[in-house]
Amino acid sequence: MGSRRFGVLAMVGVFFIAAGLSAQTSNQPLGSTAQTPPKYLKDAGLVERLNQPLPLTTSFVDETGKQVALASFFQKRPVALALVYFRCTMLCPQVLHGMADALKGVGFKPGKDYDVVVASIDPMDTPKDAVEAKKTFLAELGQPEAGGGVHFLTGSQESITALSQATGFHYVAVPGPDGKMDQFAHSSVIMFATPDGRMSEYLSGIDYPVRDVRLALVNASHLKIASAKDLFLLYCCNYVPTSGKYTVAVLRLLALAALVTLIAMATFFYFLGRKRGHTGIPV
Template sequence: MQILSKIRESRTGKGALALAAGLAFATSAASAQVSSYGDKQMGDPAGDHLPAVLTRATIVQKLNTQIPLDGQFIDETGKAVRMGDYFGRRPAILSLVYYNCPMLCSEELNGLVGALEMVKFRPGKDFDIIVASIDPSETPELAAKKKAFYIKRYGHPETANGWHFLTGQQPAINALADATGFGYVRVPGPDGKLTQFAHASSIELVTPDGKLSQYYLGVEYSPKDLRLGLVEASEHRIGSPVDAIMTYCYHYDPTLSRHSLIVARVVQLGCMITMLCLGGYMIVMFRRDRKSEKAMPVPNWKNVNG
């Protein structure tokens, strides 16, 4: 019995050790998604390997730039508004997306809501959230649906007056995108029509007087960074540029006439693959242990003791 016990301990110990090592790897990879305030890492430059169209779909950080407060938009209720209507009292979080985006824009807004859930400040009281569509064909009705979805997800319906989902015409969109440094390019969708946009993902913090205070790139945001950034923006302080590690939304490469680059949540995907591999490894090892135990002859303890 001691022999069989040692065999089991040896094999299961190896499996547990491998699982622990894999979990440590996955945990370290997951923790690398969110950097501490002011401690962002520079990634390997990949601009030379991107499709040509993505050289125009990038983020140029224009800190301390005044956004056009006279820009005319339509809010989610169908009311005509000026961008300046949301400034003068408190800072704002600005996000340029398009509501029919099949992938990245939803990830960006989900990441924002996830971070805000862990920040004590509240929209409508301490800051505003301004989401502006880059697609002039989108409607206030669609904007209203998006607003309702994300307020429900946020879980604080009393903050609805602090969320503003806007649509507009091309001149106002271009002026806001140019001031923000938000590059995007129309590209064909799967049906060949120019219904999608290649773009990168970012949110911007804006001071109460409408100047760009801080950029956060990607689709996940540190609650600590966001909280401190809002404090600095409320005090009219301008942050420093962050490392340009881009997350792109891109579904179709017109030069190749096929779908091409889709990059989002790369670290999460790596963690998921790692865990699946480890799970498969453990299943194989446990099955092998069972087969070995069945094949091993049972000692005749009467003969041994006799």
């Protein structure tokens, strides 16, 4: 009886050992099914198209219901651009909140120094949806009087596709809680374009450092709204497209420090030489 029990336990042990070895040698690790993102999400990535011209002749509808060409927002100022959908209750509000919060701190005025263009990727969004989204954005921006420089747009699928392809902003429809394909998977990013409508920079995430947003606007403006401080920061920082962030340019800082040191040493020896000359000490 005891040997029979031992035999059963041994078989159970062998089974679990074999199962463990099978899991270790399998091409698909345990839990990989749950960890692997759905295949349809592969089409929802972001491809940075720096210097890519935007489709300025494409028509959209602004929050007042007026048909407008994209070119009407690209004239003399850089543009902070975001692609979202207005009936979104998850990621999009966070992107717009982060955008408004950062722009609030840059020290520039919408409509004077730059413009904001937020376009919906959902052709079912309406100007009424745009009005509500813009109202929330202006409140978070803390500049309710800046509505003339902030534009929330809706459009046809053709217009949306033209803009998303030019910016490299890819998205895909996904099912909502009710099973309807009325939601979208997409990247969280804000973008910047030059006054003549070319893509300049991308900042990823939902929390955008004020410094990075200010430098992105300055760069997009071709330095037309730059201060001396901005020029110094741009010299000391590099925009890294792969990360969508500004990083410190260490070599430039070292070169600047070396230059300052040389100037200080030259100044010291110059005044030291003059002092010796005045006291009659031979040099």
